[in-house]
Amino acid sequence: xxxIAEELARGQRAAPPRPLGAxxxxxRCEPVAAGAALVLLLICLVALLAPLIAPYxxxxxxxxxxxxxxxxxxxxxxxxxxxxxxxxxxxxxxxxLTAGLGATALGVGFGVLFGVISGYxxxxxxxIVQRCMDAIMALPPIILLMVLATTLSPNLRxxxxxxxVFVTPGSARIVRGAVLSVKAMTYVEAAQALGVSPxxxxxxxxxxxxxxxxxxxxxxxxxxxxxxxxxxxxLGLSVHEPTATWGNMLNTGAQAYMEQAPWLALAPGIAxxxxxxxxxxxGDGLRDALDPRLRGR
Amino acid sequence: MRTxxxxxxxAAAIVIxxxxxxxxxxxxxxxxxxxxxxxxxxxRIPQDKMAELRHEMGIDQPLPVQxxxxxxxxxxxxxxxxxxxxxxxxxxxIGDALPITLELGVLGMxxxxxxxxxxxxxxxxxQDKPLDYLVRVVSFVGLSLPSFxxxxxxxxxxxxxxxxxxxxxxxxxxxDPAANLKLMWIPALVLGYGLSASxxxxxxxxxxxxxxxxxxxxxxxKGLAGHVVVSRHVLRNALIPVVTLVGNQAAFIFSGALIxxxxxxxxxxxxxxxxxxxxxxxxxxxxxxxxxxxxxxLINLLIDLSYGVIDPRIRYA
Numbered sequence: 001x002x003x004i005a006e007e008l009a010r011g012q013r014a015a016p017p018r019p020l021g022a023x024x025x026x027x028r029c030e031p032v033a034a035g036a037a038l039v040l041l042l043i044c045l046v047a048l049l050a051p052l053i054a055p056y057x058x059x060x061x062x063x064x065x066x067x068x069x070x071x072x073x074x075x076x077x078x079x080x081x082x083x084x085x086x087x088x089x090x091x092x093x094x095x096x097l098t099a100g101l102g103a104t105a106l107g108v109g110f111g112v113l114f115g116v117i118s119g120y121x122x123x124x125x126x127x128i129v130q131r132c133m134d135a136i137m138a139l140p141p142i143i144l145l146m147v148l149a150t151t152l153s154p155n156l157r158x159x160x161x162x163x164x165v166f167v168t169p170g171s172a173r174i175v176r177g178a179v180l181s182v183k184a185m186t187y188v189e190a191a192q193a194l195g196v197s198p199x200x201x202x203x204x205x206x207x208x209x210x211x212x213x214x215x216x217x218x219x220x221x222x223x224x225x226x227x228x229x230x231x232x233x234x235l236g237l238s239v240h241e242p243t244a245t246w247g248n249m250l251n252t253g254a255q256a257y258m259e260q261a262p263w264l265a266l267a268p269g270i271a272x273x274x275x276x277x278x279x280x281x282x283g284d285g286l287r288d289a290l291d292p293r294l295r296g297r
Numbered sequence: 298m299r300t301x302x303x304x305x306x307x308a309a310a311i312v313i314x315x316x317x318x319x320x321x322x323x324x325x326x327x328x329x330x331x332x333x334x335x336x337x338x339x340x341r342i343p344q345d346k347m348a349e350l351r352h353e354m355g356i357d358q359p360l361p362v363q364x365x366x367x368x369x370x371x372x373x374x375x376x377x378x379x380x381x382x383x384x385x386x387x388x389x390x391i392g393d394a395l396p397i398t399l400e401l402g403v404l405g406m407x408x409x410x411x412x413x414x415x416x417x418x419x420x421x422x423x424q425d426k427p428l429d430y431l432v433r434v435v436s437f438v439g440l441s442l443p444s445f446x447x448x449x450x451x452x453x454x455x456x457x458x459x460x461x462x463x464x465x466x467x468x469x470x471x472x473d474p475a476a477n478l479k480l481m482w483i484p485a486l487v488l489g490y491g492l493s494a495s496x497x498x499x500x501x502x503x504x505x506x507x508x509x510x511x512x513x514x515x516x517x518x519k520g521l522a523g524h525v526v527v528s529r530h531v532l533r534n535a536l537i538p539v540v541t542l543v544g545n546q547a548a549f550i551f552s553g554a555l556i557x558x559x560x561x562x563x564x565x566x567x568x569x570x571x572x573x574x575x576x577x578x579x580x581x582x583x584x585x586x587x588x589x590x591x592x593x594x595l596i597n598l599l600i601d602l603s604y605g606v607i608d609p610r611i612r613y614a
Contacts, residue, residue, distance in 0.1 A: 131308065135315035138590040138597075140551035143570055147586060150574050151326045227443045231556055234445055235571065250449060258453045265453050269446040277441035284437075 026289055033285020036278040043275055047093035056084045058091040058244045067261045076267045079253040088244035089267050095156060095245040096275065099229040099238075100222045102160040107167025107225075108218045112210070114168065115175025120183060120202055130176075133169035141166050141228065149237040159238050163225055171217045178210040185209075212290040219283035223276040230272050246272050302602055309598045316590035317371070321364050324579050367583070376584040381576045387584035390569060395588065397565035400470055401488065401554040404481055406543065408489025409496055414539065416493070417500025422527065424505065432497065439494030444553050448487045448560045467564050484557045491553060492546060499542045503535040510534070544600030548593045 027034040046053060055075075056062075062074075062082040070077040076085040118129040136144070145162050152158035182188060183206065191201050232238035233247015241248055246268040254265035342350075351357040355366055370377045376387035420432040455461030464480035507513060508531055516526045555567025562568070566585055573581035 131311050131315060134308075134312045134594075135319055135590070137548065138312055138316050138593045139319070139586060140548045140555060140589050140593065142552040142555045142567070143586050143589050146570060146574050147320070147323050147582060150577075151323055223441065230443055231445060234443075235556070235559065237574075250446065254449065254453075258449075259457070262453045262457055265446075265449050269443070269450065272446065273438075273442050276443075277437060280437055280440055 026285070030285035030289055033282050033289075036281035036285070039274070039278040040282060043093060043278070044097060046090055047097050050090050050094060054084075054087040054090045056087045058088050059083065059242050060087075067257060070263055077261065077263045079249075079264055080257055080261070081253075085249075085264065085267050088249060089246070089271050091244040092246040092249060092268060092271065093275075095239055095243065096226050096229060096247075096272070098156060099160055099163065100226040100279075102156075103163035103167060103225045103229075104218050104221045106160060106164035108171045108214060108221060110164065110168045111171025111217070112175050112207075112214055114172040116179055116202055116206065116210075118172065119176035119179030120198065120206060126176075129172070133172050136165065137169045142231065145228065145232055146235070146237060149232055154238060154240055156239050159229060159232065162232075163228055166228070167221055167225065171214070171221070174213055174217055175210055178213045179206055182206050182209045216283065216287045216290060219279065219286050223279035223283065226272060226276055226279070230268075305598055305601050309594050312594050313591050316594070317368065317587055318364070320583050320586040320590070321360075321367060324583050325360060325363075371587070376587070377580040379573075379578055379581050381573075381578040381581070387581050390581065391566070391584055391588050394564060394566045394569040396470070397467065397563055398551070398554050398558065398567065400477075401481060401485055401558065401563065401565060402550045404485035405488030405492060405554060406546075406550055408486050409492035410543075412489060413493035413496030414500050414536075417497040418504055418527065418532070420497065420501045421504035421508065432501075436494040436497040439490050439497075442491070444487050444491040445556050445560055447490065448484065448557055451483060451487065452560070464561060464563070467562075480561075480563075484554075484561045484563065488550070488553045488557055492550065495546070496539060496542060499539055500535065503538050504531055507531045507535040540600065540603070544597050547596040551589055551593060 050058075055073075060083065062078060062084070064082065065074060065078040066082040067080055068074055068078045068082075070085075074084050074086070076089065078084055079088070114129050114133065118126045118133075144166055148162035148165060149159065152162060185205075188201060188205050191205055196204075229238055229245070230247035230250070233245045234250045236248065236251050238247050239245050241252060249268040250265055253261065254268070257264060348357070356363065358366075367377060370387075374388055376391070379385045379387055379390065382390070416432050416435070420429045423429050451461065452463050456463065461483070468476040468480065470477045504527075512534075513526060513530050516530045521529075551566075554565065555570065557563075558565040558567035559571050566589060570582060570585040570589075572578075573585065
C-alpha cells in the first residue's frame with residue numbers, strides 16, 4: 001500500500017530534466033538571460049584565472065606610477081600606492097564572487113532548513129522560528145552587518161557568515177510559504193496518512209517541490225549580497241587592505257584622492273554594476289523560465 | 298478588527314524584545330569588554346584596579362543581570378550612558394540624530410514613489426512598446442547600482458565638472474528649511490532611485506494583472522475612456538501590493554539612509570552608529586540598533602493595520 005502511495009506521489013513530481021535540452025530551451029526562451037549568464041561565466045573565468053590574466057601582482061607597488069592616469073602601462077590607472085587598478089579589479093572579483101556565492105549558499109541553505117521546519121511543523125515551532133526571523137529582519141541590514149562585522153574579526157569567512165545571517169530570514173519566509181502550499185497537496189496528505197515519517201515526506205515530496213522558488217531566491221540574492229559586501233568594504237568593515245576587493249577600493253584611495261584621481265572610483269563601481277546587472281537579468285530570466293505565469297511581468 | 302490589532306501588537310512587542318536580546322548578545326560576543334573599550338590606550342592599569350572599575354560599571358555581573366540593568370535604562374529613558382562621551386545619555390544623542398535619518402528616509406521614499414509609480418503605470422499601459430523596455434532597463438540599472446557608488450560618483454564628478462558642493466555642516470529642517478532641503482535633496486534622490494526600481498516593477502506587474510480582471514473589462518465595455526479606466530478601476534486595486542512593498546522596504550530605506558549619511562557627512566543615525574562602532578562605544582551601538590529595529594517593527598505594524606482602511610475586502614480572518 002505504502003509502495004503504491006509512493007508511486008502515486010512520485011507521479012506528481014516533475015519529470016527528471018534533461019540538462020542539454022533544458023539549456024537549449026532556456027537560451028531560446030530567454031535570450032537576454034542567456035547572454036547575461038555568458039557575461040557571468042566570463043566574470044567567473046576572469047576571477048579564477050586572475051594570476052594568469054592580470055598584468056601585475058595585486059600588491060605590486062610601482063612607486064613612480066602613483067596616481068598615474070589611465071593608459072600606457074596601467075590601462076585603468078594606478079592608485080595612491082602605485083598599484084595597478086586593472087589588476088586589483090580583476091583580483092577583487094575573487095572576493096566579491098566568493099562572498100556573493102558563499103553567503104548566498106549558506107544563508108539560503110539555513111533559510112531552507114528553517115523555512116521547512118517552520119512550515120512543515122507549524123504551531124508553536126512555527127511561531128518561535130518566525131518571531132526570531134522577524135527580529136533579524138527588523139534590524140536594518142547595515143546596522144546588523146556593522147555589528148556582526150565588528151563582533152567577528154574582518155576576514156572573508158566571517159564576512160560571509162555575517163551576510164548569511166542577513167540572508168537567512170528572507171529566504172526562510174519564502175520557503176515557508178512554498179512549504180505551506182505543498183503541505184496542503186493531496187499527495188502529501190496521502191503519504192502522511194500512510195504513516196510515512198515526517199523526514200521522509202519532507203525529503204521525497206516537499207523539498208523537490210520548493211526547489212524552484214529556492215533557485216530563484218538564490219539567483220536574485222547573489223546580486224544584493226555582492227552589493228552588501230561592497231558596502232561593508234566601502235565602510236572599511238569587510239576584508240581589510242591590502243587584499244583587493246571592489247568595496248575597499250572605493251573606500252581608501254577613491255575617497256581620499258577624488259580630486260586628483262577621479263578614475264579610482266570608476267572601475268570598481270562599474271565592475272560591481274556590470275556583475276550585479278548580469279546576475280539580476282539572469283535571475284529574472286530564470287524566474288520566468290521556472291514559472292511561466294510570471295513571464296513579462 | 299480589535300482582536301487582529303491586539304494580536305499584531307503582541308507579536309510586534311515580542312519581536313522588539315527579541316531584537317533587544319539579539320543586539321545585547323551580539324555586543325557581548327565582542328572580544329574585550331566595555332572597560333577595555335573605555336580605557337582605550339590610556340596605559341597599564343593594575344589588575345585589582347581594573348576589577349574595581351568593572352564592579353563600578355556593573356560589567357562583572359552575569360549577562361542576564363546586565364541585560365536586566367540595560368532594559369531598566371531603556372525604561373528610564375536614558376538607554377545608559379555613552380562610554381566615550383562621558384555623562385552623555387545614549388538616548389539624547391539618538392534624539393539628535395534620528396530626525397535627520399527620518400527626514401532622509403521620508404524624502405527618499407517620496408522620491409521613490411514619485412519616480413516609481415508613474416513609470417510603473419506607463420510601463421504597464423505601454424506593455425512591450427519601446428517605452429516599456431526603456432523603463433524596465435532604467436529599473437534594472439537602479440537595482441544593480443549600489444546607492445553609495447552613485448553618491449560617490451555625484452560627489453567626485455559633480456564637484457569636478459558640475460560645480461556641485463557636497464554639504465559641509467548640517468542645517469536643521471526647522472532652523473532653515475531652504476538650506477536644509479538644499480543639502481538633503483541629492484542624497485534623498487540617490488536613495489529614492491534605488492528604491493524606485495522595485496516600486497516600478499511591482500506597480501507594473503500589479504497594473505498588468507488588474508488590467509486583465511473582469512471589472513476592468515466591464516469598465517472598458519461600457520465605453521469609459523482609457524485614462525478613466527486606469528485611474529478609477531485599475532489603480533485603486535493595483536496599488537495595494539505597492540503599499541505592502543513600501544512597508545517591507547522600511548528596513549532597507551533605513552539601511553540606505555545610513556550609508557548615504559556616512560558618505561554625505563550628515564549627522565544622522567548612520568553616522569552615529571558608524572562612529573560608535575569605530576570608537577567601540579558599545580552602549581551607544583546597542584541603543585542605536587534597538588531604536589532602528591523598533592522603528593522598523595512599528596512601520597510594519599502600521600502597514601499591517603492600514604490594510605483594513607485601504608482594502609475593505611480584507612476582513613482579518
